[in-house]
Amino acid sequence: MSQSSARVFPFTPPPPRPSAFPVREGPAAVRPIDIAGRERTLRAAMQAMTRIANEFARGARRSLPFLTRRRARLLADAVSLSPLAATAIAELGPSFEVLLGADDTAAWGSLWFNAPALGVLLEGTLGGREGTTVIALGADLTAAQRAVVSRIARALSEELIDAVRNEVGIELRIESLSARRRGETLHFTEADGLRVDCTIEGDTSGATVGIVVAAEALESAAKRAEGAPEDAADPEMARALYGVPVEVSAELGRLRLGLHKVLSLTVGQVLRLPTATDDPVVVRVGGVVKFQGAPVVSRGQLSVEIRGRHEE
Numbered sequence: 001m002s003q004s005s006a007r008v009f010p011f012t013p014p015p016p017r018p019s020a021f022p023v024r025e026g027p028a029a030v031r032p033i034d035i036a037g038r039e040r041t042l043r044a045a046m047q048a049m050t051r052i053a054n055e056f057a058r059g060a061r062r063s064l065p066f067l068t069r070r071r072a073r074l075l076a077d078a079v080s081l082s083p084l085a086a087t088a089i090a091e092l093g094p095s096f097e098v099l100l101g102a103d104d105t106a107a108w109g110s111l112w113f114n115a116p117a118l119g120v121l122l123e124g125t126l127g128g129r130e131g132t133t134v135i136a137l138g139a140d141l142t143a144a145q146r147a148v149v150s151r152i153a154r155a156l157s158e159e160l161i162d163a164v165r166n167e168v169g170i171e172l173r174i175e176s177l178s179a180r181r182r183g184e185t186l187h188f189t190e191a192d193g194l195r196v197d198c199t200i201e202g203d204t205s206g207a208t209v210g211i212v213v214a215a216e217a218l219e220s221a222a223k224r225a226e227g228a229p230e231d232a233a234d235p236e237m238a239r240a241l242y243g244v245p246v247e248v249s250a251e252l253g254r255l256r257l258g259l260h261k262v263l264s265l266t267v268g269q270v271l272r273l274p275t276a277t278d279d280p281v282v283v284r285v286g287g288v289v290k291f292q293g294a295p296v297v298s299r300g301q302l303s304v305e306i307r308g309r310h311e312e
Helices: 037-063 065-069 088-094 115-125 145-169 215-226 235-242 259-263
Strands: 074-079 094-101 108-113 175-179 193-200 208-214 246-251 281-285 288-298 303-310
Touching: 037 074, 037 145, 037 193, 037 208, 065 115, 065 288, 094 115, 094 145, 094 281, 108 145, 115 145, 115 193, 145 175, 145 208, 145 215, 193 215, 193 281, 208 215, 246 259, 281 303
Parallel strands: none
Antiparallel strands: 074 193, 094 108, 094 175, 108 208, 193 208, 246 281, 281 288, 288 303
C-alpha cells in the first residue's frame, strides 16, 4: 500500500471584532470626585446646629424664670442661613445683640433679640403677668432697659456657650453686648452663619430670640467628627456606653448617730457635720470619690464647683 503525504494548510485567525464595551487598561482617564462631600458636611453642620439650638432652648428656662411661672418654654425653629429676614428685624424696632468670639478666627457666634422679644423679656423679668400689655419701646432702649436686657443676655449667652461647647467642642466667649436702634441691622447678617430662631410658647407678639454660629466652624467640627479614627471596640457598644446614666453626688459631710438619737429626731433640730465651711466637698461618681469641690450659688441654684481631682 502506498503512503500519501498529508498537506498542511496554515490557519489564519480572523481579525478581532470590535467590542461594544471596550475595556480600558491602565489608569482611569477621569479621576472620581466626591461631589456630595460639601453637601454631606453642610448637612452634618446643620444637624449639629439643630442640637445646639435644642440644648440652648432647654437651658434658657434656667435664665428666664418667668417662663417657668407661665409654664411656657422656648421653642427652636429649623436651621436657616443667617441673612434671612434681616431687614424685618431692623424695622420692627430696637434690637439687642451679643457677639461671641474665640481664639480660632473662624469660630464666632451671636445671640440677638428682636423688639417684641425685648418687650416680653422686660415684662416678664420685671414681674409682669402673662397676658399683660407688652412694654412699649421707643426707637431705642433706655439706660434702665439696657441694664436689664444686658443681664438677661449675659445669662442666655452662657447657655449658648455651654451648648456649643458640649455639642462641637468650640470654646466661645462674650466679646460685646450692644443695643441697636430701629432701622440698624445686626452684625451677624454680614457673615456666613447658621441661624435658628427661637420663639416663646404661647406668645403671639412675634417675639424672637435668635442664635447664630459660624457655618465654617460647624463644618470643620463635622469634618473632624467624620474623620475621627475608629476604636478597636465595637463603635455601637461605645455609643451605648456613653448613654448609660451615672449618679453624681456631692457630699457635704457624714456623721454617725445612735439609733435612739435617730428615732428622737424632730423638725427643727440641727445636725452638726464634722465639716468646716471652707472644707472641700467630696464629689462621688457612681459611688466612687472622683473630685473635690466647693459649694456655690449659680443662677439662684445651689451648685458645686469642681476644684480638683481626688488624689488616691
